Amino acid sequence: MERWLASWQRGCDASAVLRFLDINLRGIGQVMLQNNPLSGALFLAAIGWGALAADALEVLFGGLLALLTATLTAIWLRVDRQALGDGLYGYNALLVGLALPTFLQPSPSLWGYVVLGGAVSVVAMLAIANLIRTWQLSALTFPFVIVTWALLLAAFAFAGIDGGAPPYAGEVAALAPAASNPLDLAGFIAGVYNSISQVFLKASPVSALLFVAGLAVSSVAAAVFAVAGGCWPSPARTCSARRATWSVPACWVSARCSPPSPSARCSMRPVRVALYAALATLFTVVAQAAMNVAFAPLGLPALTAPFVLTTWLFLLPRQHLGQKDG
Amino acid sequence: MERWLASWQRGCDASAVLRFLDINLRGIGQVMLQNNPLSGALFLAAIGWGALAADALEVLFGGLLALLTATLTAIWLRVDRQALGDGLYGYNALLVGLALPTFLQPSPSLWGYVVLGGAVSVVAMLAIANLIRTWQLSALTFPFVIVTWALLLAAFAFAGIDGGAPPYAGEVAALAPAASNPLDLAGFIAGVYNSISQVFLKASPVSALLFVAGLAVSSVAAAVFAVAGGCWPSPARTCSARRATWSVPACWVSARCSPPSPSARCSMRPVRVALYAALATLFTVVAQAAMNVAFAPLGLPALTAPFVLTTWLFLLPRQHLGQKDG
Amino acid sequence: MERWLASWQRGCDASAVLRFLDINLRGIGQVMLQNNPLSGALFLAAIGWGALAADALEVLFGGLLALLTATLTAIWLRVDRQALGDGLYGYNALLVGLALPTFLQPSPSLWGYVVLGGAVSVVAMLAIANLIRTWQLSALTFPFVIVTWALLLAAFAFAGIDGGAPPYAGEVAALAPAASNPLDLAGFIAGVYNSISQVFLKASPVSALLFVAGLAVSSVAAAVFAVAGGCWPSPARTCSARRATWSVPACWVSARCSPPSPSARCSMRPVRVALYAALATLFTVVAQAAMNVAFAPLGLPALTAPFVLTTWLFLLPRQHLGQKDG
Numbered sequence: 001m002e003r004w005l006a007s008w009q010r011g012c013d014a015s016a017v018l019r020f021l022d023i024n025l026r027g028i029g030q031v032m033l034q035n036n037p038l039s040g041a042l043f044l045a046a047i048g049w050g051a052l053a054a055d056a057l058e059v060l061f062g063g064l065l066a067l068l069t070a071t072l073t074a075i076w077l078r079v080d081r082q083a084l085g086d087g088l089y090g091y092n093a094l095l096v097g098l099a100l101p102t103f104l105q106p107s108p109s110l111w112g113y114v115v116l117g118g119a120v121s122v123v124a125m126l127a128i129a130n131l132i133r134t135w136q137l138s139a140l141t142f143p144f145v146i147v148t149w150a151l152l153l154a155a156f157a158f159a160g161i162d163g164g165a166p167p168y169a170g171e172v173a174a175l176a177p178a179a180s181n182p183l184d185l186a187g188f189i190a191g192v193y194n195s196i197s198q199v200f201l202k203a204s205p206v207s208a209l210l211f212v213a214g215l216a217v218s219s220v221a222a223a224v225f226a227v228a229g230g231c232w233p234s235p236a237r238t239c240s241a242r243r244a245t246w247s248v249p250a251c252w253v254s255a256r257c258s259p260p261s262p263s264a265r266c267s268m269r270p271v272r273v274a275l276y277a278a279l280a281t282l283f284t285v286v287a288q289a290a291m292n293v294a295f296a297p298l299g300l301p302a303l304t305a306p307f308v309l310t311t312w313l314f315l316l317p318r319q320h321l322g323q324k325d326g
Numbered sequence: 327m328e329r330w331l332a333s334w335q336r337g338c339d340a341s342a343v344l345r346f347l348d349i350n351l352r353g354i355g356q357v358m359l360q361n362n363p364l365s366g367a368l369f370l371a372a373i374g375w376g377a378l379a380a381d382a383l384e385v386l387f388g389g390l391l392a393l394l395t396a397t398l399t400a401i402w403l404r405v406d407r408q409a410l411g412d413g414l415y416g417y418n419a420l421l422v423g424l425a426l427p428t429f430l431q432p433s434p435s436l437w438g439y440v441v442l443g444g445a446v447s448v449v450a451m452l453a454i455a456n457l458i459r460t461w462q463l464s465a466l467t468f469p470f471v472i473v474t475w476a477l478l479l480a481a482f483a484f485a486g487i488d489g490g491a492p493p494y495a496g497e498v499a500a501l502a503p504a505a506s507n508p509l510d511l512a513g514f515i516a517g518v519y520n521s522i523s524q525v526f527l528k529a530s531p532v533s534a535l536l537f538v539a540g541l542a543v544s545s546v547a548a549a550v551f552a553v554a555g556g557c558w559p560s561p562a563r564t565c566s567a568r569r570a571t572w573s574v575p576a577c578w579v580s581a582r583c584s585p586p587s588p589s590a591r592c593s594m595r596p597v598r599v600a601l602y603a604a605l606a607t608l609f610t611v612v613a614q615a616a617m618n619v620a621f622a623p624l625g626l627p628a629l630t631a632p633f634v635l636t637t638w639l640f641l642l643p644r645q646h647l648g649q650k651d652g
Numbered sequence: 653m654e655r656w657l658a659s660w661q662r663g664c665d666a667s668a669v670l671r672f673l674d675i676n677l678r679g680i681g682q683v684m685l686q687n688n689p690l691s692g693a694l695f696l697a698a699i700g701w702g703a704l705a706a707d708a709l710e711v712l713f714g715g716l717l718a719l720l721t722a723t724l725t726a727i728w729l730r731v732d733r734q735a736l737g738d739g740l741y742g743y744n745a746l747l748v749g750l751a752l753p754t755f756l757q758p759s760p761s762l763w764g765y766v767v768l769g770g771a772v773s774v775v776a777m778l779a780i781a782n783l784i785r786t787w788q789l790s791a792l793t794f795p796f797v798i799v800t801w802a803l804l805l806a807a808f809a810f811a812g813i814d815g816g817a818p819p820y821a822g823e824v825a826a827l828a829p830a831a832s833n834p835l836d837l838a839g840f841i842a843g844v845y846n847s848i849s850q851v852f853l854k855a856s857p858v859s860a861l862l863f864v865a866g867l868a869v870s871s872v873a874a875a876v877f878a879v880a881g882g883c884w885p886s887p888a889r890t891c892s893a894r895r896a897t898w899s900v901p902a903c904w905v906s907a908r909c910s911p912p913s914p915s916a917r918c919s920m921r922p923v924r925v926a927l928y929a930a931l932a933t934l935f936t937v938v939a940q941a942a943m944n945v946a947f948a949p950l951g952l953p954a955l956t957a958p959f960v961l962t963t964w965l966f967l968l969p970r971q972h973l974g975q976k977d978g
Contacts, residue, residue, distance in 0.1 A: 077928070078974050120935050134460060150935075153942035196754060212719030276403070283446050283476075290479035297623050297949050317452030322404050460786060602729070609772050609802075616805030623949055643778030648730050 001038075001217060008037060023071050032211070042214030047098070050207035058101040061323040062114045066097025069118030074237015077111050079126065092125055093118040095144040095304075096151075103301065104155050113151045134253070137315060140308045148303055156299075175198050280314040329363075332364060351399050353416015358537070360544040361412050366392045367634065368540030373424070375535035384427040395444030414638025418451055419444040421470040421630075422477075429627065430481055439477045463641060474629055482625075489568045491553060515560050598648070606640040653690075655868060660689060667833045674721050679742015684863070685948070686870040687738050694866030699750070702859035710753040714766045718749025721770030729774065744777055745770040747796040748803075755953065756807055766977075773799050789967060794959045800955055808951075932966040 012019040025040030032043060051060035070093030074084050083089065096117040124143035132139065135266050216223035287306035295302055340346040351366030358369060377386035396419030409415065422443040430436050450469035460463065465604050541547035613632035621628055663672040677692030684695060703712035722745030726736050735741065748769040756762050776795035784791065868875035939962050943954035 044645065071736070074969055076924070079971075116934060116938065119931060123966055123969055126972050127965045128968075130968045130972065131787065135457065150938055150942040153945045154938040157941035157945045272402070277443060279449070280393060286476050286480040289483035290476045291481045293483045294624060294626075298946060300946075313453045314449055316454075316456045317403075317449055320405055320452050320456065462784065556798060598728070605775070606770060609775075612768065612802050612806040615809035616802040619809045620950060620952075639779045640775055642780075642782045643729075643775055646731055646778050647784065652754045 001075030005038070007066045013231060020071070023085060023087060024067055024090060026085070026087030027067055027071065028087070028094055029214070029218070030087040030091040031094055032215060034215065036218040039214040039218040040087070042217065046210035046214065049210060051208070056101070058106050058110075059098055062101040063094050063097040065099075065111065066093040066114050066121070069093065069115050070122050073119040073122045075120065079122070083108040089122050089125055092139075092141060092144040092147070095141060096121050097147050099144070099148045100151060100155075100302065103152055109155075109158065117147050117151050132312075135316060137312055140311060142308045143310060145303045146229075149300060152287045152300060153298070176260050177250040263306075276314070276321075280310060283313075284310040331362075331364070338472070348454065349411060349413060349419075350416060352413030353393055354413070354420055355540070355544070356417040357415040357420055358541060362544040365540040365544040366413070366538050368543065372533040372536035373538065375536060379532070384432050385394065385424055389420050389423040389428040391437065392419040392426075392440050392444030392474055395419065395441050396448050399445040399448045403448065405448070415448050415451055417445040418467060418470040418473070421467060422447050422474050424579070425470070425474045425629065426477060429478055432568075435481075435484065439481060443473050443477050451571070461642060463638055466637060468634045471629045471631045471634060475626060478626060479624070486626045500572070510541075602640070602647075606636060609639075610636040629637075657688075657690070672723070675737060675739060676719055676742060678737070678739030679723065679776055680739070680746055681866070681870070682739040682743040683746055684867060686867065688870040691866040691870040692739070694862050694869065698859040698862035698866065701862060705858070708753070710758050710762075711750055714753040714762075715746050715749040717763065718745040718766050718770030718773070721767050722774050723744065725771040725774045731774070731778065740776050741777055744773040744791075744793060744799070747793060748800050750772050750801060751796070751800045751955065752807075755804055757973040761807075761810065765807060769799050784964075785892075787968060789964055792963060793956045794960045797955045797957045797960060801952060804952060805950070816978050928966070928973075932962055935965075936962040 008018075008022070012022045022037050025037035025044070026035055027040065028043045028047075029036050032039070034040070034043075047063060048060050051057050067090050071084075071091055074089035079089060097114050100114050100117060101110060104113070121143050124147050125139055127141050128139040128146075171300035212223050284306055287310050288302060291302035291306050330345040334344075338348045341574070348363050351363035351370070352361055353366065354369050354373075354410060355362050355366035358365070360366070373389060374386050377383050393416050396416055397410075402416035405415060423440050426440050427436060430439070447469050450473050451465055454468050454472075538549050556599075610632055612635050614628060615634050617628035660670075660674070666675045669815045674689050677696070678687055679692065680699075681688050684691070685693075687693070699715060700712050703709050719742050722742055723736075726741035731741060747765050751938055752766050752769060753762060756765070760932035772797050777791055777798050780791040780794050780798075823940035863873050939958035940954060943958050947954055
């Protein structure tokens with residue numbers, strides 16, 4: 001694996017085409033936090049298979065179109081080359097491109113929205129990263145969230161133009177698990193997670209296996225944790241793969257205490273971190289339900305906003321936790 | 327009084343149980359800005375009497391449950407010991423615990439929400455304090471506001487689960503004074519203040535007297551001003567008790583010019599401060615009415631958000647007011 | 653022109669009345685970014701003519717009342733004298749005063765709202781400028797937006813009091829161009845711009861000529877660009893007149909690369925700036941449509957919020973664009 005990556009890297013250094021391909025594949029890998037072109041290729045296969053299985057190839061096409069637009073936009077804007085090479089300007093665009101055809105009927109203007117969303121997602125990534133740098137937070141998938149919200153609402157405003165059916169036809173219902181599964185809390189929690197995977201991944205067993213394979217080539221631990229706990233990708237961007245843990249918010253907190261920031265004064269023990277992460281998970285479910293209700297009048301999906309906002313809420317206090325006793 | 331507090335302090339130093347009690351009582355006292363365990367005890371009596379008089383003991387129980395949860399959470403998270411000892415991690419939880427049973431029908435899951443809200447209020451307090459430190463603002467009761475909003479909306483989403491009646495049954499109506507009292511502006515202003523005291527305090531004359539007594543044992547001036555102007559507690563956290571003034575926003579502004587910040591370049595004279603405070607009060611009423619209307623489609627109460635947001639709006643310009651003439 | 657301004661300046665130094673008039677005229681000029689009393693006088697004539705032509709003198713009166721209130725408030729609060737003298741505490745109040753009578757039926761309380769809005773717009777200007785200073789952004793017309801939103805929503809809450817008709821009678825419809833002109837995208841874009849000019853300017857050909865004249869006395873280039881591209885004023889506050897460009901967002905970006913900040917590392921070439929500005933324009937249209945839909949349930953106009961938010965989004969990444977190749 002190491003040797004394959006080294007020879008791939010040499011290829012990229014020699015060929016601009018390979019380098020461009022590499023950036024895009026890493027962009028796909030970053031959706032699940034993997035800065036690895038092979039992971040990206042396997043994730044792409046997973047998305048493609050899922051789209052095929054669900055007879056929704058427009059989702060795959062939308063994702064790729066937005067990703068390519070974003071990579072070209074980022075190159076053209078001469079953003080930071082290191083971040084560009086790591087695929088950090090691609091994952092939000094990919095999610096925008098997967099989400100728009102999921103919620104909107106295919107139409108000529110849909111592809112216009114996808115291209116615009118891909119380009120603006122790069123600007124939004126730069127803007128949000130700059131905005132929250134003060135608090136040492138990362139942008140997570142918030143660029144995807146605000147760009148998709150703006151485009152979905154605008155598409156609703158422009159709906160009369162193409163003469164097509166109103167958007168959100170039926171699709172948004174799948175995002176209100178509380179309404180469709182009012183049976184029990186466990187069902188609701190499952191529904192929350194399912195609805196996310198449904199939207200982005202058009203989930204199918206083969207897709208799931210390809211995803212796990214994509215994780216495994218980059219980090220066996222990440223793959224194990226993903227199988228065990230369903231560590232879904234989008235909200236967990238700060239999670240270092242080596243310490244990727246049994247659930248999304250554990251990722252969040254482990255990011256705080258992970259080796260990359262040795263200067264951190266974190267003295268929280270693993271059990272405490274795990275319980276803090278459990279509290280964050282529980283509150284993410286609350287935030288998801290709350291935003292579903294709050295956005296219902298607009299027919300707007302909450303997307304990954306509950307995860308992003310809860311993550312920020314639980315990461316902001318980092319340096320004030322685990323104080324030494326006086 | 328001084329002597330009693332000194333001996334209480336010795337007791338707390340000697341006994342962990344007393345110290346734990348002390349933290350919780352100060353947390354109750356902080357709802358009205360008093361870092362004083364005796365004030366907290368009298369406020370607790372006021373809340374308890376009010377709950378009894380309104381036949382709503384679940385409100386008292388909810389407040390105490392959330393407060394205890396928050397104190398244990400803060401201890402477990404090893405937050406700053408000074409702030410913990412001053413009760414600063416308790417007052418938001420107390421308000422969450424008073425608000426949830428006010429707006430939601432008693433049910434098994436209600437107490438789950440109260441415990442979760444108490445715990446998360448500590449995280450929210452740390453997060454918001456960290457977020458707004460850049461502008462030298464304090465968190466006021468905003469942690470209470472966002473945690474209560476999230477839990478109320480989520481309870482609405484989960485409502486089908488317990489088979490209970492939909493939440494907000496009738497209660498929210500009491501929070502829309504413009505709708506219920508469209509008679510005159512004065513009536514509206516009174517309604518705004520009343521609705522707040524109703525929600526948190528289940529107001530009764532005895533309760534009011536106990537509150538004033540609780541203020542008086544800590545600060546006679548605060549008690550006088552409270553009687554004169556109804557200096558309600560929650561939004562006025564930055565107010566130093568000694569300079570507590572005739573109304574909430576006067577508190578806000580006095581915080582700017584109070585002795586604790588001698589380096590401040592404030593040269594505003596008292597009359598100017600009072601007029602600035604009056605403008606803030608007037609705009610708080612506007613903000614309250616605006617948020618009532620804006621949140622009406624969701625059936626969500628504005629809680630103390632108008633006060634918090636207006637306070638921040640009027641405190642942000644502090645260092646730019648009262649410039650010397652060139 | 654230079655000589656006239658010099659003698660006017662001498663007059664202002666000698667007379668407090670002239671200086672007060674000067675501040676207010678510059679406040680009007682700042683709505684289109686011109687720190688020039690003659691521009692302000694011509695803009696005032698344009699607004700007055702437009703109001704007359706539309707038989708809506710209450711709009712002119714509201715604008716002047718709010719402007720005078722704001723200037724007096726700013727003097728009384730002893731704000732920074734340089735910014736005060738440049739008219740920077742006036743333009744938001746003028747817009748508040750123009751907007752309120754546009755959306756609300758004339759009534760005794762309307763003028764109370766206008767006075768309150770004018771005074772609070774000064775506080776909001778100071779607060780927002782302080783809030784976003786961290787990111788080297790300017791407040792643009794966001795103070796106008798939040799003050800007007802709060803007052804419109806509150807007026808709705810208080811509507812029963814005066815016994816008048818419900819507010820927003822018909823007027824808001826003019827702000828939903830997607831609904832009224834669902835013909836084509838170009839029509840929508842035109843509608844967006846028209847609705848803005850309609851609201852603030854009660855547009856008429858004579859008014860348009862007076863506006864261009866007001867720009868020309870301050871900057872011929874600004875006038876040319878305004879004619880060519882409709883560089884509407886409110887969102888473009890950071891635009892230096894000399895480099896005012898063919899459209900609003902070009903202004904935004906040129907602000908980044910304009911001479912006043914020579915230390916900036918911007919190496920973006922003009923073509924790239926123009927394309928970036930075009931992307932911003934396109935996304936402003938999306939944001940306008942999105943906010944129209946999002947605010948429709950409240951019957952609230954988006955005002956200039958889409959412009960302000962898009963401008964901030966596209967200005968935040970400034971220092972990360974145009975990196976040198978490694």
